[in-house]
Amino acid sequence: MTAHTDPGTARSRLRRTAAAALALGLLAPLPAAPAAAETPQDPASLTPVHPFKGEDQPCAATGGDLVEQTPWTHHFLGLSRAHDLSTGEGVGVALLAPEVDGGAPALADAVEGGQSTDCLGFGTSLAGVVAARSVEGSGLLGVAPDASVTAVATGSPRTGLVSVQEAAAGIGRAVDSGARVVLVGTGTWEASPALESAVADAEEADVLVVAPATVPTSRGPLPGHPAQNASVLSVAAHDVEGLPMAEGPLVLPSGDLARVDLIAPGDRVVGSGPGGGHVVTSGDGVAAAFVAGTAALLMAREPELSAEQVRERLSTTAYASPRGDADPLSGHGRVDPLAAMAIAPGGTPAGVVGEGFVPDPSPYGSVDAPPTAAVVSVTLLLIVLCVLGGVVIKRGRARKWRPAAHGEPVPFGEAVR
Known part of the structure; x- marks a missing residue:
């Protein structure tokens, strides 16, 4: 017996069969996605760099790996909105570091006086935090992407160690370069009259010095110099949640607490690495780089401000600690680039002189009382x-x-x- 099938039913089965075949085709094995190591997206997969290393330890093994996502620091500091007000154009930042690879793509038009190599990788990463340019396939952009960086070779390229004499001489050369901001990439744990004199000369030349609040050593962190000088912006690191990374305040030989003026990102920070890739670093030195870049933004927007006024503005507009300005771990609080450019000292909104607002006449007539x-x-x-x-x-x-x-x-x- 032959079964008779309704033409409508047959067409319905045909449509279901075609749909099933299409679904099987869509579920067919797809080409494997590139391995995470080929296009790293997690900063933890990047090469870590440090301000110091042993004499016999190899140089930092950096490559061309780039992180495509915008780093957390960019969002945390509100840099997208801050760049609507200033990009640091025309402001020079002198960076004291053993070496800086000025040939990295993100730094090719940003760094003057850089070397072609950087054994530690730390100086190059700080330069990227300050002024890295936009590069295709990279989410990294400097705090002041139109500022210029002058590399001032300071310290041992093999170990990163900096003597008091080298730090003092480096500040002197940085001031002579015409830079408006001096970023001390790595401080020393000793003070000296020569270092104090160099800072005084920078202050007299109306140059802002920014330095890490502490220096890492084999005995743990020690108070950094020249950050203990009152005219220097002393910067400590905070983590991804904005909390100070220091476990407790440090005490100077005099018995006074070590100075901290501001805190800035210093935890798992993505920066430029030698050769053009990205590296990750942490610590007060990288936090100081964020503050130096912020100072460049403010100076470009308000070039008439003195170094002292810039220091005051950054301090008074910081996101304050609940403990107030006397907090020994965070000082005045977290640096806030947008607030520094939008709020005048004393907490009043910065404005311009203009005429009172008069609305246009309504097309529906007057609504006078x-x-x-x-x-x-x-x-x-x-x-x-x-x-x-x-x-x-x-x-x-x-x-x-x-x-x-x-x-x-x-x-x-x-x-x-």
Whole structure:
């Protein structure tokens, strides 16, 4: 017996079969995605770099790996909005570091006086934090992407160690370079009259010195110099949540607490590496680089500000600690680039002189108070007259328009109903 199939049913089965075949085709094995190591997206996969290393330890093994995502520091500091106000154009930042690879793509037009290599990789990463340019396939952009960086070779390229004499001489050369900001990439744990004199010369030349609050050593962190000088912006690191990374305050030989003016990102920070790739670094040195870049933004926007005024602005507009300015771990608080450029000292909004706002005439006419009141009054009067007129008409109809006789009650209630 041959089964007869309805033509509509056959077409329906055919459509279901075609859909199933299409689904199987879409579920066919796809080419494997590139391995994470080929296009790293997690900063943890990047080469870590440090300010110091042993004499016999190899140089940092950096490559061409780039992180495509925008680093957390960019969002945390609100740099996209800050760049609407300033990009640091025309401001020079002198960087004291053993070496800086000025040939890295993100730094090719940003660094002057750089070397072609950087054994530690730390100096190159700091330069990238300050002024890295936009590169295709990279999410990294410097705090002040239009500022210029002058590399001032300071310290041992093999170990990163910096003597007090080298630091003092480096600050002197940085001031002579014409830079408005001096970033001490790595401080020393010793003070000296020569270092104090170099800082005083920078202050007299109206140059802002920014330095890490501490220096890492085999004995743990020690107070950094020249950061203990009152005219220097002393910067400590905070983590991805904005909390100070220091476990506790440090004490100077005098018994005083070590100075901290500001805190800035210093935890798992993505920076430029030698050869053009990205590296990751941490510590007070990289935090100081963020503050130096912020100073460049402010100086480009308000070039008439002195170094002292810039230091004051960055301090008074920082996101304050709940403990106030006396917090030994965070000082005035977290640096805030946008607030520094939008808020004047003392917490008042920065503005410009102009004329009072006068709105254009409304296309629907004026809404001045006297004419409006007259219109409303007339409208209410008309409404009352209409209501009374309605009552009169109802009463008239109820009486068939016959006048009421003497003593006859008026059927008001009935008329209303």
